[in-house]
Amino acid sequence: RNALMWFRNDLRIRDNKALYAASMRSKVGGTGNNHFLIALYIISEEEWAEHDEAPVKIDFWMRNLVTLKASLDKLAIPLVVKTARKKTDVVKVVEEVVEGMGVSHVFWSQELMVDERKRDRVVREALARKHPSVYVEEHEDQLVVPAEDVRTKTGNPYAVFTPFYNTWCKLVETESHYLEITEMSDANPLKAKEIYVEYFKAKPPSSHPHPLDVDEMKRRYPAGEDEAHARLDKFVQEKAKKYHQGRDVPHQDGTSMLSPYLNAGVLSTRQCIVAARIANKNKIQSGDDGLKTWIKELGWRVCLLDWIRAFQPKTERVQWTDNNEHFQRWTEGKTGFPIVDAGKQLKATGYMHNRLRMIVACFLVKDLLINWQQGEKYFMNNLIDGDLASNNGGWQWSASTGTDSQPYFRVFNPLLQSQRYDPKGEYIRRWVPELKSLTDKQIHDPSQALSPKDFAKLGYSKPIVEHAKAKARYLEEFKRALGLS
């Protein structure tokens, strides 16, 4: 009887608990004819559409699936790629593979989102009903330590990041949580292919159509574990020590750019922590300022993943404006606020710097009073690193609607943000070329800095709102919604 590893958002062979367990299982009893480890990936376009996945992200995942297949081939583990036309067909696909390939054990890494957990429950129940002897093993492999250990004294999840992080760090520091898993199977793919040849007809698609420059995206985000590790090592060796200084400066290349790899599971959070910890002389919360700040950001990622498991959309009390023209201008980078408009980086590259994500999110919600969920969806539709938990967390933090968000009365002033984080306008010049010729002083607020005649020559939008008035309107509405007025 064979073991099946169902890959989902864990497209890696190293440090993958479920794959490791599956490979151990396939070794039990030797490598006789009937004892293979088979890998499965299911493509579900309906799931992609429902989750607003960006075409550029799907393309990145498909490219990584190809490199995963090559790595699995080397380990003698054949990969079956199946398509589920509808989301509900996923269960049928798993059943077919289990029946058709003589599978007795199914392994997967747990996905933490509500929809995915529901899907897994349905699969598990269907298998239990029709194939009661099939054993399903699910591994939680994203939170680095068992979530049930990161709890308050009363056993509840933390509602605030800092105590979550302190407890999580203590657990991460214990050696057992920090080991990487490396050993994999030596099942025989040729025999498996001979027997189940019809299952191997579908190859992973090597790309997915998207509107950006295909070669440029391959160059920026090459696929594969080796690439991800090279990027991680380079970052930890060369840049991480200055991370605390450079991470907030959008025009600098001061962050790791690892988010697409982390979200596809090409790299694990544990692997990042291991690398950073080694560089930081085994410390997590102390030691080098850059490394410890970076580890803390990884802590945010884990915390938001843990929170999303309990995610329930909040009752909406705020009355948002339905200003579609303002929303369009925000997406097109035509708000007349240069730093906000520099967020065009997203549409052009599939990525946006974290400081910019905060600035444009705050602007949409607080200056334009547009529902943050519209922005959340727009981000998902365009981000190569789109991730429900981090994106939702980031938006709710910016919109002051989440559990541990910035307070509602904190409203970024776009002009001050611009002067502080892009003082020489380098980032603005890169993404808003109309303003290229302006001085470092003029560039942050051209409609005020230039005469009307000179401003008109730029061909750049006038500010679509007056910040002070917009702020007052937002505060009034939020106070009303929160019952404070």
Ligand code: FAD
């Ligand atoms: P680095 O600064 O090198 O950080 C390393 C890793 O830590 C990141 O790859 C990421 O996994 C994690 N991380 C860093 N900052 C955060 C954070 N604030 N919250 C959660 N995890 C973090 N991140 C996503 O991965 N996907 C999203 O869809 C996403 N949407 C966001 C939306 C908004 C409105 C905001 C404010 C933030 C969002 N983030 C999202 C978080 C953050 O912007 C990105 O993780 C970061 O910019 C990725 O770049 P990097 O890999 O160079 O990060």
